[in-house]
Amino acid sequence: MTSQTAVVCAGAGQYRVDHAVPVPSPAPGMILCAVRAVALNPADWKMIDFSATASNNLVVGGHEFAGEVAQVGDGVTSVKVGDRVLAPVPGLNECSLSAGAFCQYTTVAADMVCRIPEGVSYEDAAGLSVVTCTAGLALYQSLGLPLPGQQAQSDATKPTYVLVSGGASATGTIAIQLLKASGLAPIATCSPQNRDMLLALGAVETFDYHSPACGMEIRNYTDNALAHVLDCVTQAESMTMAYEALGSGSGPKKYIALDPFPTRIQYTRRDVQADWVMGLSLFGEAVKLAGVYGRPARPQDRVFTAQLFALMERMLAAGTLKPHPVELRTGGLAKVTEGIEDLRMGRVRARKLVYSV
Template structure:
């Protein structure tokens, strides 16, 4: 790539929100990274929350993308020019304004990327990276459920261990269900009854209606009072209360994707509750204000390396698949509209994907 070359990208606006820019420098690959021509991006609630809560003017936004490697940085051995990959990054970063997926070119981190098989389109693959990272951390690393020291299949004798995924029809929920199944756990989920078949297709063995006033009690009965692990992808006071009711009398762990309600957190002293920030998988500090900030977590980066290597194998074998997609046209310029659809709750049980190359 020629030095000084520029690209079109969606960046943080000076007065908030996103703005489309035509003069953003194409980033040079750093050690351990690859420069990719972005073919498609996927949108997530993170893209709405970060631009509202901690916007960084002129920083490239976006997390989830897939594309083709055009240049490799120093030390990269897994990938070469021309490889089709999916990757996760975290846009609107104050510490690195070039990080981000909403652009014609983006940097992929070698050990947080997967090779895309020929039978999977880059549009489909663009929706998988963030879900892998988030669900993996939530299930297998602190402050998550820490279900195993390594993400490997469990022995058959240990197989009947239930794990509840609250919000099983979300993009993170379907990925968590698949990872749990692959690691030998028994995933059960909460969802709307209309999404039961969807959740079952990803490996859920039982689905419970989160609107039912007896949802927590029903789960507790189904699991014979043995449930000890809950991953809450919804994270509001109502779902947290329901999850607490579902956990068996011996207590357990609860992990969420948002700051949790302390009024409920301490209603059960036998439940250890916490929440996580997916960007910790980079291993570097999460430089966000207040409770959203995190120190450096090199153990998360080491875990991420193993996680994405395993995920690549599972993707190649067809053992994990992408969430149902809604293809949105219009390229980078239309992404702010689609992000607002997420913000106001107009997107349910699907991931919005925006192709940038037809």
């Protein structure tokens, strides 16, 4: 096969389906994968709306997939043809037109894939890579928390609480499981109907974000000692709540978001270090997006991501990392744009949209 079907950039705010996109060949250290399922992310609409260019109409969209290794490049020994894998890819990348996930065949670096264990479907695996990388970068690079296996001897009488605001989000459910594996005590905000799910994943307690006293309830629960927050919602209300929940002691306190946040709230507490994660830095290359979304190259994130994928593979095999609940939709690549529109309009909650290819 020399050409394939793919969802490509058609200008600002628009995608289109193209049936004549070249099938790439894997360079040394790379692998070619037959895509079996793709998952959607907020970046799929944010990038096309705010940062996409139309200088080349063969720029493939999509940021994560699950599939089968179809060909390996020179020097690749870690995986073989026929292996089932999941991986993130830099979609809408002008520097590598075929790097997206919304296609039948895509290439990815061999050390950036995670083998899928038996019993986990392509559809469940498709949405794991981006959220795991994002959660990992936030928890372990930005917040400086210990990776599983690196934690110091814990004091059972003084658990280290970490608040995951938006615990029922895709990033939130993965963050809770990583925190549990690290020997920490994740607490989360969520709607009451998602409480049981988060407790089953490892949260030690949940709080209803609808409550006007949510922040103070968390501060009381943590005995005024909360020092770490991951905000997966990143709205003015969630940031205000997080700042109310953080303890008032003299030690360092950190707040990490997944999007830019209001500085008017940030500076209400000068004792809190606030930052946000740009998930696309996981590839180690410069993020060439407009405004605050641009990032210089961070090779250290590339190194960390490879380590994180090895951890994810072990946790998946052991059954200690569960995929976020999936909403599987029909229609394949031809219907992906409908799902992107639903994400854009905020019509998807507590589910990961996935399409079989």
